[in-house]
Amino acid sequence: MSAVLELTGVRAGYGRIEVLHGVDLDVPEGSLTALLGPNGAGKSTLLKTVAGLVRATSGHVHLSGVHVNGAAPGALARAGLVTVPEGRAVFPNLTVEENLRLMTYGGRREAAVRETAFGRFPRLAERRRSLAGSLSGGEQQMLALTRALVADPVVLLVDELSMGLAPMVVAELYDVLAGLADDGVTVLAVEQFAATVLAVADHAAVLVHGRIAAAGPPRRIGADLAELYLGGAA
Amino acid sequence: MKHEHGTRRRGRTRCRTGRTGRTVRRGVGRVAAAGGAVAVAWSVCPLQPVHAAPKDLGGWTLSGSASPLSILIYDKAIPVPADPQVEINFTYAGVTMQSGSAQAVSSALWPGTTIAEGLPQLIKSDKAAWPAWARAAAPGGPAKASKDPGMAAAARDRHATAATEGGPPRDSLGTLNLGTTSVPLPDLAGMIGFRGLACSADGTVTGTSAGAAVSATMPKSSLFGGLVTIDRVTARAAASSDARHGTATGSAAYRGLKVLGQDVTISDSGDVRVGGKPFLPGDQKKTLADLGFTFQRGGVKRTVDGAHATAAATGPKIVWDTRPLRAALDGPLELLKQTMSPQDLKDLGFLFDLAPKIVIVLGNTTADATAAPPIDAGGLPGSPPSPDGAAPVSAPDAQPDVRLPQVAGGAPATAPAAAFGGLPGALVAGGVVAAFAAAWGLRRFDAAMFPGGTCASGHPVGVPDLRGRR
Numbered sequence: 001m002s003a004v005l006e007l008t009g010v011r012a013g014y015g016r017i018e019v020l021h022g023v024d025l026d027v028p029e030g031s032l033t034a035l036l037g038p039n040g041a042g043k044s045t046l047l048k049t050v051a052g053l054v055r056a057t058s059g060h061v062h063l064s065g066v067h068v069n070g071a072a073p074g075a076l077a078r079a080g081l082v083t084v085p086e087g088r089a090v091f092p093n094l095t096v097e098e099n100l101r102l103m104t105y106g107g108r109r110e111a112a113v114r115e116t117a118f119g120r121f122p123r124l125a126e127r128r129r130s131l132a133g134s135l136s137g138g139e140q141q142m143l144a145l146t147r148a149l150v151a152d153p154v155v156l157l158v159d160e161l162s163m164g165l166a167p168m169v170v171a172e173l174y175d176v177l178a179g180l181a182d183d184g185v186t187v188l189a190v191e192q193f194a195a196t197v198l199a200v201a202d203h204a205a206v207l208v209h210g211r212i213a214a215a216g217p218p219r220r221i222g223a224d225l226a227e228l229y230l231g232g233a234a
Numbered sequence: 235m236k237h238e239h240g241t242r243r244r245g246r247t248r249c250r251t252g253r254t255g256r257t258v259r260r261g262v263g264r265v266a267a268a269g270g271a272v273a274v275a276w277s278v279c280p281l282q283p284v285h286a287a288p289k290d291l292g293g294w295t296l297s298g299s300a301s302p303l304s305i306l307i308y309d310k311a312i313p314v315p316a317d318p319q320v321e322i323n324f325t326y327a328g329v330t331m332q333s334g335s336a337q338a339v340s341s342a343l344w345p346g347t348t349i350a351e352g353l354p355q356l357i358k359s360d361k362a363a364w365p366a367w368a369r370a371a372a373p374g375g376p377a378k379a380s381k382d383p384g385m386a387a388a389a390r391d392r393h394a395t396a397a398t399e400g401g402p403p404r405d406s407l408g409t410l411n412l413g414t415t416s417v418p419l420p421d422l423a424g425m426i427g428f429r430g431l432a433c434s435a436d437g438t439v440t441g442t443s444a445g446a447a448v449s450a451t452m453p454k455s456s457l458f459g460g461l462v463t464i465d466r467v468t469a470r471a472a473a474s475s476d477a478r479h480g481t482a483t484g485s486a487a488y489r490g491l492k493v494l495g496q497d498v499t500i501s502d503s504g505d506v507r508v509g510g511k512p513f514l515p516g517d518q519k520k521t522l523a524d525l526g527f528t529f530q531r532g533g534v535k536r537t538v539d540g541a542h543a544t545a546a547a548t549g550p551k552i553v554w555d556t557r558p559l560r561a562a563l564d565g566p567l568e569l570l571k572q573t574m575s576p577q578d579l580k581d582l583g584f585l586f587d588l589a590p591k592i593v594i595v596l597g598n599t600t601a602d603a604t605a606a607p608p609i610d611a612g613g614l615p616g617s618p619p620s621p622d623g624a625a626p627v628s629a630p631d632a633q634p635d636v637r638l639p640q641v642a643g644g645a646p647a648t649a650p651a652a653a654f655g656g657l658p659g660a661l662v663a664g665g666v667v668a669a670f671a672a673a674w675g676l677r678r679f680d681a682a683m684f685p686g687g688t689c690a691s692g693h694p695v696g697v698p699d700l701r702g703r704r
């Protein structure tokens with residue numbers, strides 16, 4: 001199984017503050033890989049670095065064998081690297097349908113967008129005339145995921161899908177991500193709370209203080225998690 | 235860990251021409267083009283035939299050192315009284331032997347004898363220690379020493395070996411302990427993108443001869459973000475003495491040298507050529523010059539003076555004068571600034587004025603040997619080892635210029651610390667860190683400067699066609 005996304009010795013941060021202190025991480029093709037870690041560990045920074053939003057000061061980000069440090073975020077997105085950022089990027093004052101229509105902006109057919117949305121998330125069909133701001137957190141997240149899916153991702157980066165959501169909804173969303181991975185999409189999912197994502201993930205890694213503290217099968221990582229978080233805090 | 239000294243010490247028997255005397259077969263011995271790769275090799279035959287020797291030697295002094303990748307930094311602003319001011323060897327093996335004593339050193343990252351061995355005296359602190367080395371010595375021990383990653387050394391009375399493999403590890407090599415303060419050595423992964431560096435050094439004394447043999451190998455590597463790539467570099471040097479005559483041999487070869495993506499050779503005068511023609515029309519040539527890069531071909535140097543022999547063999551050298559690109563060092567130096575205390579900042583202010591000339595030697599080997607006849611065999615010719623036991627070493631060139639020192643990599647037999655009256659630890663640390671910063675600076679132009687090239691680990695730079703591969 002080859003790594004479609006490979007980070008080697010990646011350092012990155014904001015101005016003078018270095019957040020990632022040499023991250024080594026392999027994300028195998030067609031896998032759902034969970035990236036766990038406590039608050040402030042640098043998980044979001046890692047995703048931004050891969051997406052080209054934060055530039056690595058050293059090390060290598062290799063995407064499908066190509067060194068992408070310094071590549072423009074837009075170019076990466078067009079190539080198939082799609083991000084679902086932390087928090088829900090939906091337009092609250094537009095209805096679900098209007099939100100979907102905006103997703104045709106990249107030249108997608110509206111029918112295809114609706115099929116993606118309603119096929120994956122039947123609840124969105126039920127709420128299609130509601131304002132997005134009035135949706136539950138889970139439904140908003142479904143809408144946000146739809147935006148990523150219509151972009152036809154090859155590599156999908158997801159930041160804290162579960163934030164503020166009930167466990168049931170989170171499980172449902174992760175089932176969708178697992179299904180995508182089964183279809184060959186490479187998914188890197190950042191989570192602070194581990195149980196749900198570990199249940200469906202193929203691989204897991206733990207980021208603590210800007211370094212990968214452990215990586216391996218989800219079951220093993222899950223068992224060691226408390227220790228890893230605490231060990232990192234010590 | 236492989237110890238290959240058995241074959242190397244007899245390297246001279248492989249010299250096919252059988253020529254002796256003063257003729258030196260030097261320069262391009264063989265040029266073979268295969269699959270776009272250009273192979274260039276030098277080799278040198280021994281100057282002297284092997285003579286009968288007395289039954290046992292009266293005394294000997296020998297040394298050898300090898301590193302596949304040396305970075306020598308010349309900048310008078312660095313207050314380390316050595317020339318070059320700082321060196322960093324990525325993987326190093328060295329042996330030194332004198333009648334009755336032997337030492338072998340293996341290091342994944344070697345800052346030169348001056349700093350590594352002299353550190354405690356240099357800054358007058360017993361606790362000071364260079365972290366990344368294994369050292370064996372006889373007498374006194376330890377007879378064997380090893381350390382991860384890939385460092386091993388062994389020393390007995392008449393046999394010393396060091397072998398180092400793998401190159402610097404991904405993680406930090408540890409902490410440079412300066413007694414009162416300690417300096418973490420930076421993580422090297424981001425600086426140097428190669429694996430599989432290897433080198434070895436061997437010193438052997440028999441009843442009839444004393445010899446040092448060293449070798450260094452650098453596998454496929456990419457430097458300066460793909461500006462320079464090379465498939466392989468090997469360098470070997472051997473020197474031996476039977477107390478009457480010295481013998482020096484060496485060879486250096488490289489394969490598949492590419493500059494800016496083109497197969498090139500380097501001429502005697504340092505011209506980079508493509509298929510015999512001058513390299514690079516217009517733009518790219520100017521690019522190289524603007525960046526401050528020049529090349530030297532390397533080769534074998536040897537001297538035999540009676541019973542004393544010296545050999546130095548190096549692969550290509552890349553000289554980078556950072557003045558045109560001084561700004562490239564700002565980033566690393568700025569980061570450095572943030573980690574320093576106000577006092578250190580005061581001591582190390584010089585760092586921020588650095589514009590070093592950096593010489594990168596791919597394959598850097600030297601060997602030196604001399605032996606004296608047995609006392610009771612009086613009347614035999616040959617020069618005895620110098621009275622202080624140190625091997626004679628040519629004075630280093632005082633000019634921090636394009637010319638390289640004859641014996642790069644230092645002469646381990648010289649007493650390093652004695653040369654200093656004691657320096658503040660911060661200054662020494664500063665020099666070392668400056669070298670790292672410079673090495674790091676090397677890596678800062680990759681994607682931006684050469685968007686069509688490869689990164690330091692050889693991957694193409696750009697944006698992949700993710701959908702195309704489905």
Ligand SMILES: Nc1ncnc2c1ncn2[C@@H]1O[C@H](COP(=O)(O)OP(=O)(O)OP(=O)(O)O)[C@@H](O)[C@H]1O
Pocket residue numbers: 014017019037038039040041042043044045046192
């Ligand atoms: N734009 C920014 N400017 C400066 N510092 C930042 C910025 N964004 C994040 N940081 C800092 O970088 C560190 C890592 O932040 P990051 O958001 O990557 O962590 P995280 O692992 O995603 O945390 P969380 O689980 O809280 O989302 C934190 O200390 C944070 O304060």
Ligand SMILES: [Mg+2]
Pocket residue numbers: 043044045086159160
């Ligand atoms: Mg985050």
